[in-house]
Amino acid sequence: MIVGEQKPLEEIWEMVKQHKNVTVFGCNTCVAVCHQGGNKEAEILASLLRMKATQEGVEIEFVDSGIERQCEHEFFEKTQDLVVKSEAVLSLACGIGVQFMATKYSSIPIYPALNTTFLGDVIKAGHFTEKCQACGDCVLGLTAGVCPVSRCAKRVLNGPCGGSTSGKCEISKDVDCAWQLIIDRLDAIGKLENYEKLSSIKDWSKDRSGGPRSFILEGF
Amino acid sequence: MELKTESKLEKVFKSGQIAVTSECGPPRSSDPAHIIEKGHLIKNHVDAINITDNQTSVTRICSLAACVHLKNEGLEPVLQMVTRDRNRIALQSDLLGAASFGINNVLCLSGDHQSFGDHRQAQNVFDLDSMQLIQTVRHMRDEGKFLSGDEIKVPPKFFVGAAANPFGDPFKIRVPRLAKKVAAGAEFIQTQCIYNMDRFEKWMEGVRERGLDEQVYIMAGITPMRSVGMAKYMKRAVPGMDVPDELIERLQGVEKKQQAQEGIDIAVEQIQRLKEVKGVAGFHIMAIEWEEKVPEIVERAGLYPRPTFD
Numbered sequence: 249m250i251v252g253e254q255k256p257l258e259e260i261w262e263m264v265k266q267h268k269n270v271t272v273f274g275c276n277t278c279v280a281v282c283h284q285g286g287n288k289e290a291e292i293l294a295s296l297l298r299m300k301a302t303q304e305g306v307e308i309e310f311v312d313s314g315i316e317r318q319c320e321h322e323f324f325e326k327t328q329d330l331v332v333k334s335e336a337v338l339s340l341a342c343g344i345g346v347q348f349m350a351t352k353y354s355s356i357p358i359y360p361a362l363n364t365t366f367l368g369d370v371i372k373a374g375h376f377t378e379k380c381q382a383c384g385d386c387v388l389g390l391t392a393g394v395c396p397v398s399r400c401a402k403r404v405l406n407g408p409c410g411g412s413t414s415g416k417c418e419i420s421k422d423v424d425c426a427w428q429l430i431i432d433r434l435d436a437i438g439k440l441e442n443y444e445k446l447s448s449i450k451d452w453s454k455d456r457s458g459g460p461r462s463f464i465l466e467g468f
Numbered sequence: 469m470e471l472k473t474e475s476k477l478e479k480v481f482k483s484g485q486i487a488v489t490s491e492c493g494p495p496r497s498s499d500p501a502h503i504i505e506k507g508h509l510i511k512n513h514v515d516a517i518n519i520t521d522n523q524t525s526v527t528r529i530c531s532l533a534a535c536v537h538l539k540n541e542g543l544e545p546v547l548q549m550v551t552r553d554r555n556r557i558a559l560q561s562d563l564l565g566a567a568s569f570g571i572n573n574v575l576c577l578s579g580d581h582q583s584f585g586d587h588r589q590a591q592n593v594f595d596l597d598s599m600q601l602i603q604t605v606r607h608m609r610d611e612g613k614f615l616s617g618d619e620i621k622v623p624p625k626f627f628v629g630a631a632a633n634p635f636g637d638p639f640k641i642r643v644p645r646l647a648k649k650v651a652a653g654a655e656f657i658q659t660q661c662i663y664n665m666d667r668f669e670k671w672m673e674g675v676r677e678r679g680l681d682e683q684v685y686i687m688a689g690i691t692p693m694r695s696v697g698m699a700k701y702m703k704r705a706v707p708g709m710d711v712p713d714e715l716i717e718r719l720q721g722v723e724k725k726q727q728a729q730e731g732i733d734i735a736v737e738q739i740q741r742l743k744e745v746k747g748v749a750g751f752h753i754m755a756i757e758w759e760e761k762v763p764e765i766v767e768r769a770g771l772y773p774r775p776t777f778d
Contacts, residue, residue: 401583401592402552402578402579402581402592402594402597403594404578404594404597404598405597405600406598406599406600406648406652407597408636408637408638408641409578409597409598410578410631410633410660410708411580411581411636411707411708412636412638412707412708413636413637413707413708415637415638418580418581418584418707418708419581419583425637428637428638431638431640431641432638435640443641443648444644444647444648444651446648446651446652447599447600448600449556449596449600449603449604449615450595
């Protein structure tokens with residue numbers, strides 16, 4: 249899922265303070281799981297902004313609302329009237345939802361309340377970790393199900409680098425060395441001999457560097 | 469002897485002699501005087517001089533330009549190249565540029581993460597990793613082609629090196645990892661600084677068991693300790709470094725002003741011991757900001773004079 253983190257209140261305030269009417273709009277799927285951008289968080293953020301406005305002595309109407317997903321048209325139906333009446337929208341979606349709304353409502357300013365941080369999992373309650381960079385050419389079959397592109401700070405395809413120490417990455421003792429994990433997994437599944445296969449030079453044109461990517465299903 | 473390149477280092481190895489290299493870090497300034505001075509301090513005692521490539525991710529004169537300065541002085545540089553800062557277009561372009569100046573040796577590295585350096589906010593590139601850079605240099609030389617497949621009219625002729633860390637984790641893949649670098653095309657290896665001699669010798673045993681010492685020239689990495697403080701720092705803070713307590717205790721056992729000399733003595737003793745280890749084909753002496761001590765180490769270790777070729 250997509251993980252995000254709410255921006256500091258001050259930064260959000262600077263974006264919205266020029267408006268008189270702002271809809272604070274949650275997105276109740278990915279970013280709700282990490283308790284940053286769901287409809288409940290939209291409600292809390294709207295309250296905080298109302299208090300901030302009172303403190304600053306300005307009059308701004310903050311209305312909170314939200315939908316299941318801000319990245320698909322069909323979910324917007326029920327809130328259509330509210331959004332089009334807003335002077336501005338503060339979206340708690342990831343960067344995808346913010347852009348989807350900006351395209352859908354071309355004359356309404358849409359501001360991001362979150363920093364979209366990574367594609368990750370929930371390893372335990374409240375702890376989210378990056379697992380994928382959407383490089384467009386998955387290598388997990390070769391690396392025993394551990395992704396070196398997202399989990400190695402140097403994304404080396406033939407690791408580990410010389411900085412791997414006691415299973416940890418050279419950048420921090422709190423970060424696992426992805427290649428230690430790969431080697432341990434190869435060993436566990438009886439495929440350690442695969443370690444010596446050279447990973448060929450990667451085609452990064454399928455990654456971000458190839459330009460914005462899209463995917464069209466035939467027959468739709 | 470059959471030579472693939474004009475490299476003096478290749479000649480030393482292939483003539484069956486123990487090779488000696490050292491390294492110099494370029495200055496953080498546009499004035500090259502310092503690196504030229506360092507080169508002259510050691511030129512008669514080594515066969516080639518590595519020039520580091522923005523080591524520890526701190527911005528300096530680029531390795532290529534510093535190599536050209538040494539080349540102009542008649543010295544034999546080894547161009548260190550990390551894949552952290554440049555993509556395959558820039559790497560291949562710099563390789564052509566280096567070859568155009570008659571630089572004959574390249575050492576292929578991934579490079580320290582930028583978080584160690586002076587520009588922590590920088591993007592890193594890692595379009596290739598160090599293994600793939602080895603493959604790239606060999607491909608350009610042996611196939612006469614760019615990675616794209618396009619032909620190179622006059623291919624660059626580099627003697628290709630790589631690093632190996634016998635002390636990195638996990639230990640079980642340390643020999644297989646060397647085998648992988650050899651398979652990728654490495655012709656010489658410079659190891660991480662050796663302090664844990666037993667562990668190094670154990671690694672060499674594994675290297676010999678697979679016959680890798682017959683396929684690649686392995687240079688043992690030696691860095692003299694200047695003080696007990698340096699030894700403790702390296703043990704504590706430098707990733708992939710194995711500094712045994714006995715070494716720290718030995719340095720602690722002498723007076724503070726004698727510690728530097730003790731560090732040199734230890735380095736000389738290490739070389740003498742490692743000269744007897746089958747498969748060690750040379751020594752890479754990294755005297756960090758202490759280049760003036762390289763001649764003493766080389767002489768006392770019985771590695772002087774250096775071979776000359778017509």
